[in-house]
Amino acid sequence: MSTTTVVNTVVSTDLQSQTRTVERHGYLFGQKIAASMSPQFHQTIFNELGWAWEQFRHDSADIPSFLKLLQDPNCFAQRLLTQDLGSSVTMPNKVTIMDYLDEMTEECREVGACNTIYFRPSEDVGGRKKLYGTNTDVVGVRQSFYQTISDPDAVFHDKPAMVIGGGGAARSAVYALWKWMRATRIYLVNRDQGEVDAVIRECKAKGYGDSLVHVATVEQAEALEAPGAIVSCVPDFPPKTPGEKTARAVIETLLRKERKGAILEMCYNPTPYTELGAIAEREGWQVILGTEAMIWQGFEQSKLWTNLELKDLPVAKCKEAIAARLSASSRL
Template sequence: MAIATTTTVTSQQEQPLALTLESRIDQLEKHGFLFGKKLAASMSPLLHDVVYRGIGLKWEQIRLDSTDMDLFLRLIRHPKFYGASITMPHKVAIIPHLDELTEECRDVGACNTLFLRTLPDGRRLFCGANTDVIGVRESFVQNVPDPSVYENRPGMVIGSGGAARSAVYALHKWLKATRIYLVNRDKSEVDAVVAECSERGYGDRLVHVETVEQAEALEGPGAIVACIPDFPPVTEAEKVVRRITEVMLRKEGKGAMLEMCYNPSPYTALGALAESEGWQVILGTEALIWQGIEQDKYWTGRDTSELPVAQVKEAIATRLAQISKS
């Protein structure tokens, strides 16, 4: 099956990519995609390459830096296609094009993983999963020796985008947060998260922390997930978010903070602030690793114990060291 390359793409840079895909795919047993924009710094292809080499598969995840959904939907019908990582800006837009969704994908309302299910008659179904929630969960489970640090205590999420929604879901479903504080510069975005979670039955556990005075009166969190870029606060709303965060970090009963931002570096100002206040800081690359391992479970059909997790961690650590030097 030849790949159609006549679909109109959205920029001159994307067209050569589409035109050269077929020759690359011919050299592989199977191929997948990383589909989104601004993918140059993504460690996802590196992670999956380590996995495939480790288990002897001639597979590759190919960067598809594009906004052209029609092109992507044509490419995934190639018989060698095994699945895709879906990133911004497509995590929500891809959902109407899928045949089935996992529970996590449906509840979060965002898809970061496309996998295939083959019916007895040979027809392939395109299915959506959300492994970002697994990445959040495993970041805490794998790195915090004593779960009482965060279980049966409030949790806190900074931000309100797709990563924040995944964090809210993980804190609610698996990490036993009694309440979940939402801290964000835009009230309407928080209202949207609360409304979505209310539809799924746990919106009453969310608390929008809007002021420093409110933060001072609340019980301190045991788990924090930071889902905002590593930029210094500029607007007054951003400064309020930072002050609220500082109040929470200074409370007694220090916990663990997952800093989801790892691009261009996982060593962020917010992470440094948390460490200085006595918190355990978990790098965002941990979430990357565990969500990626979960993706490969879908794609290869193998269990975590059968995948080269240690080699993946080593490869990501080496890349981090290179980033730090640069």
């Protein structure tokens, strides 16, 4: 197999990566990605498999230039006859990239966001590689609960759920709760009425929005049944505006209810130990760190890119690598 020495300051900010030999490469395409754990996570997998692969950071929102990078002959795996390496897509490109995809999975279409691009080596369109898009964030949400909670029936099955936020991650959470986690209703809590209206409208148009309920006031929250699963999809900032303060009061009202469940705090940058997570823990909730969602959606990506099953991937090593990263961040 031929190899290439990657020297590309556009797609990599790691000086070591620019000088060592890499046989095949993919990308993390987005902005403000310097602190992302995705490249480290996938590098752990590639290293354990003994493959000279790497995921480079490409800090950009320029989709045409990114599409050209994807057509690089080394942005796929000749090692495997049945599968090609692909790329991760993060904000602000998850929605806009969809206009350029040739095919999408059900999750990608229904959520309305793509976080993973993959290829099939024998399939192209007009002389270029055919782009497939999927959304593994929904798997990350689902697996965070099922890999952590020992008794889903007691904690969140057939109970209301709650999603905090109104962006792309919130849509992924809604889909996971509706599709796989047996939520009877899904409470939406957010500082912005317009964002909530958009989520409900889009989910209804796709056939899974009838169970959504906007919880806008403390009085409304007091009258509701306690949720079993909560997914928080907002940054870790203390509430300042009236809308943020109202949303926090609604959340705390629901957290104080007698029955407790589990909350997935999706925010993990710069730390997964958030203010909201601490509040939930004090109220008796089981807190699942956002790195769990990152890990499980990452394994789903790797299954697509490597053509391996989860049992063949270095699960324990990846968890150790992320735990070490968290420990180092905590010390700093």
